[in-house]
Amino acid sequence: MTKNEALEVLSYHSCRNTNVEDPRWEFGFIGRLRPSGGELNEDNFIQIMESIRILREDLTAEKIDKNLVYDITSIIRLTRMWCTPPNGGANKTMSAHEQEQLLQWVSIIEKTLFYLLDGAEDNIAFQDYYCYLQDSTEQLFKAELLRMI
Secondary structure, X not given: OOHHHHHHHHHHHOOOOOOOXXXXXXXXXXXXXXXXXXXXXXXXXXHHHHHHHHOHHHHHOOOXXXXXXXXXXXXHHHHHHHHOOOOOOOOOOOOHHHHHHHHHHHHHHHHHHHHHXXXXXXXXXXXXXXXXXXXHHHHHHHHHHHHXX
């Protein structure tokens, strides 16, 4: 993924891209939070984090593209706004487990952004993300083992 592609990915996941006819707008991270958005998609979270990873130099620079930060903070803010009281439950079809999952994802996104803006090294900025990926892989492995038994 190039830097331009990463910027485009973030613009769709934040629903800030003006091309609302593109399916990535409706089925992106924020698009899925709408009542008609359907199920959560972990791939959306991973696309966001991989885009941030590709754009990490841009986020640690002295001058930062306002739209890049706005896309990321929109994802964080809108998710929290729609998943936590008093607005929590704006999407009445979302279960408590889904809300918890979303809040975990945006916490990882937010922490990564915070550390990158502070100039932290990748191993610190992306630590929670890498731990999440490792935990997810272990859970999949355990589920496969249980199916084999």
